[in-house]
Amino acid sequence: MSEHPDMLLSVKDLSKHFPITTGLLKRQVGAVKAVDGVSFDVVKGETLGVVGESGCGKTTTGRLITRLIEPTAGKVVFEGEDITHMSQSRLRPLRRDMQMIFQDPYSSLNPRHTVGTIVGAPFRIQGIKTEHGIKRAVQDILSLVGLNPEHYNRYPHEFSGGQRQRIGIARTLALKPKLIIADEPVSALDVSIQAQVVNLLEDLQNELGLTYVVIAHDLSVVRHISDRVAVMYLGKVVEIGGRKSLYSSPLHPYTNALLSAVPIPDPANRTGRERIRLQGDVPSPLNPPPACRFHTRCWKAQEVCKTVEPVLTELASGHQVACHFPENMPVLETTAPAENTTA
Amino acid sequence: MVTYIIRRLIAAILMLLIVSMVTFAIFFLVPRLAGATPEGMASRYVGRTASEETAKLAAERLGFNDPVIVQYGNYVKGIVFGAEYDYGPGVETCPAPCLGYSFITRQPVWPDLLDRMPVTFSLAVGAAVIWVLVGVGIGVVSALKRGSLFDRAAMTVALAGVSLPIFFTGLISLVALSYGNPFSIFAQGGHYTPITENPIMWAYNLILPWVTLAFLFAAGYARLTRAGMLDTMNEDYIRTARAKGLAERVVVTKHGLRGALTPIITIFGLDFGLLIGGAVLTESTYSLQGLGKYAVDAITNNDLPKVMGVTLLTAVFVIVANLIVDLLYAVVDPRVRLS
Amino acid sequence: MTVSPATDAFLELRDLRIHFPTDDGLVKSVDGLSYRLDRGKTLGIVGESGSGKSVTSLGVLGLHNRRNAQVSGEIWLDGLELVSAPEDVVRGLRGKKMAMIFQDPLSAMHPYYTIGNQIIEAYRIHNKVSKSVARKHAIDMLGRVGIPQPDRRVDDYPHEFSGGMRQRAMIAMALSCDPELLIADEPTTALDVTVQAQILDLMRDLQREFDSALIIITHDLGVVAELSDDILVMYGGKCIEYGSTDDIFYNPEHPYTWGLLGSMPRLDREPTDRLQPIKGTPPSLINVPPGCAFSPRCPYGSRTGGLSTGEVPELTESRGGHKVRCHMPPAERRSIWESDVKPMLETT
Structure with a gap:
């Protein structure tokens, strides 16, 4: 998957280590490896979903891409330009093309500003001239996201x-961005509202040709909205692949366990379904297990998993996994290092 | 936990050093920068009428001509080991901790401070006991009966308490309850009996200043406690405590109050530290010979070493009180111990 | 108001109302709720924010804000009526006979x-x-x-x-x-998926072991599908549909329940292009819409000939213990479900 002609975003070996200090002199004794060597590409017009449990580094990854925090290592290439070490002043015009939607529609909007001010702010900050004035432009966006344009002064x-999440989305759309990073865009919303916002995001993508990176913990939402999905565990991408292939035949035991853990709204599944139950919680990213980070909870773990870190390998077309003993091995291809041991 | 304590201790010591530098700068450096000559400063020690020659000599002997660093060094050395003052006519020994000599009385400052401390201390401790009990008590009841007549009345009085200055409430109390009118049930100002001599007279003489001082603070503490309790009683863990079937009284005291008290401990440390450095207004109003009154008299007489001594001592009290608060915090809140 | 218990149910609510007067108006958090639950059984209460599902369960334990609540109706727990019982009696039962698990264990401890x-x-x-x-x-x-x-x-x-x-x-x-009655209010919402699965397993096992009655309150239809025997769907402070878990998932009759099912992206179905959201937003409990609370969002309201906005529908039994609060006649609801809604959900 090297240098796709329509490549919009490329992340290579991205890492963010937060130092841990101790003692009187605040000596650094270690680091929380929140993100540890993450690589993926995003092609124009597609949606990449990033899923994982708490502490997997998915939110940090989103912030690294938008340079809200500085990476420890690795690089972020946006539209062919390495933006990893770009100065804030050079970054500013690029920010128009890369916007972020946040989880909490309550705290991410300034309560003292009107909707018009909030959605219009990007125009003012970036000094953009609009054809019929900012107010008109803002009202157009408001109706685009399904809000009443007359709500401008509320x-x-x-x-x-x-509706607040719609305002948040309207704000990100103001400057016609190319890439939108959405961090848990619907998890704070009620079920019936979630669906509205998911549909809105899809409609906007079709109309405006947007590219999304959607970060979420809800596997169902991610499957619904994404073209490709990356599964993260303790700062690493353990599996990445096309939506269909990843959900129907997950290769990593963790992905499999994750999917098996989602409660299905069908009582028939109570008995008929094969369940994989992981032991314990996700280990702390402060002191992650060595080699394969999943080996402490993995039912297939062998000695090699504790000593050799598995690398992301493409086992099926466009479907990569970092595991010594992957699940659901494609029958035709036998390039994998391990035998097929489907649980 | 041990690192936490050591870190706090080191911070406290550093703080003390900085305070000593700042006081030194204010009292020795600023006058020089403002144009005072070494002779001018030394002349204070030898009297205004002394000849220029004597002043010059005194300045030399007292070290006013030395570089600033050396002067500061001597000043700190005096506090730690004691010093000898050679200002011409004779040499005075000033044992550690030497906070200098009074211009006026020619007495070392430290023994003076030692004399005054019990008065201020008695005043502060007594008032603190009253204001914590009354303030926190009223705050808790107000919070639990939010919107009731008691709550509104208490908060109105509290607002008055925070707004009225000591010299007003103090004088009113004196006029109303002392000074030989029919209600003169309390002692007039200016009396102090050490607790070791006669505890009853000690308390009797101090009761008015205690109440006056406590009124001011209790008002603030009541408001603070009320706000804290209202927050805490809305916490999820209070609901959990009730769900267990705990009696409301236990829910309030064991679960609610413990959470609400943490910010109060912080404020109390600061307030109490400041107060034992001298309750200036209260002591002046009731003519109590405490540290605050001492400072006021020293300022009136332009007696710099005395002022400096009280300042430094107050700073020490505040820093020590803060240190205790920090340690208490770790005892109260187990989460502090980790970080 | 002396009504004989006349019930063999372990827990029975009769027309429970919990209202809170505020400056903005009367908040009708729970407005006429009735249900029953036996030992060893699990009831799932499903609803969105502001549906009154949490206040209901707090009310059973007497943990609602007592200072300003107006409570009426009856709560029978094992032969004892709790609404009229003295506070001390209810407190003695809390933690012993009935206990509660809260959503966020960090703030709840x-x-x-x-x-x-x-x-x-x-x-x-x-x-x-x-x-x-x-x-x-x-x-x-x-x-x-x-x-x-x-x-x-x-x-x-x-x-x-x-x-x-x-x-x-x-x-x-x-x-x-x-405890003989355990109420779990969103017990897994704050947890990760793999941990949620563990906790749901644990609750299922413990309930079997203790033979207690379990009420699980959640917005997640997946969670109730895994655990519940019966499901109660709340909307605007009222029960709008009640039935066995099979009833609710395989033959739901209320348009709101249909809407919930259509809103969820599901792992067990092929994803299509669009979810079927419910239009509009859930009502505030101060301004519950007149008539059927769901009417402003209901795609079938026009079929009731104006009834939906004019009159509050009764909760009526459709068949075999399955109750629905809707103006449409049962036959019509069933035919809409079979011909319109079910096919749409299944292709999803």
């Missing part, structure tokens, strides 16, 4: 959670 | 006391035993909910536990006095 508290 | 102390406290309220006996019991309970090395972890503080372990400890605390 304040965030007058809106429900779903 | 006191940060200043050890896990052990909090369990010991819960146990000693209702059992006159020494501290050391209670401590043994606490360690035993922690072991039973799957906490490794319980004799060491018993002295840890909540912040020293991981999220899943905290929820296990919370469950241990709730079960410490062997």
